[in-house]
Amino acid sequence: MMIPIRCFTCGAPLADKWDEFKKRVEAGENPSKVLDELGVRRYCCRKTLISHVELIQEIAKLSRIS
């Protein structure tokens, strides 16, 4: 839904890197290079950032049942 705060597998903080990752990849940079420069080394963290789809904007339109 939103970017995970930490990597599911190893627990390294990831959410702090999301905004920059998204901005740079959308500007056309190579995701692999951006991850290297952000210091995301392990493939568990890399796959979490690469494969993340931000769906919260869509879900937030629906009201909550309480």
Add this chain to the structure above:
Amino acid sequence: MEITVLESTPTRVRLLVKDAPLALVNAVRRLILSEVPVMAVDEVIFLENNTAMYDEIIAHRLGLVPLTSERALEKYRSPEECAECTDCEDCFVSLYLDIAAEDQPVIVYSGDLKSTDPDVQPVYDNMPLIYLAPGQRVSLEARARLGRGKEHAKWSAATVAAHKYLPVIKFDFTKASRETVEECIECIEGASREIAKKLREMKKGEYQVLEDVNTSLYHYCSRTACKDVLEIEYRDDSFILTIESTGALPPKRILTEALRILEEKSRSLLEALGASTGGGESS
């Protein structure tokens, strides 16, 4: 025992530990992961939340946010005293959040949390926590305390604490044919160009792999292209210990804290043994 720092950054450290028993290095590794205390949000009181995310999801996300803990280790009481406290003095730090989105969506960041103690704050202030659509509001009080990794991974001071035996490449290019050497070097270049270059220059001898590379490929090479020319061995009395911090504590502090806990535990074990043998019981 001899310790050399191979790499040191604010969140990561790699140490070469020579002439140490495996049991000791492993004890330190385990203590780093499960015993070194850090601050993390443990309880969240929701005053209002009409966002798309349930209270529990937000509480979980808040719990995972790393909080600066270096000063907190002295200021606050131990996890054991605070986990089930009745008088919770010097246990909790409150972090407040009260944000409403009016006609534009708002992303709440970790930096929006207002802490009652400047020593305990989110390490990174740019973590997206909550998304507010227009008209939505969230108001909460998050209470953080010291805890240990064995209770929940959010209290683990390190994301990586690992050791491996020191890899040593033994090789002799002088007796092999030129083609074999070239083929062999091409194979080991797959793991690291720098190491391959150094081996080519050395021609013969032993090379300790202190670089942060995966040595699995050298096994493959030693069986194929480098047959009878190169071998890889592991020194079982020397270790490379890697510690990667979440940012809550500097890696150096994590290590000293782990050693202090090890000392404490050893002492209490000795005391317990002394008490039982001193009692005159034969066993």
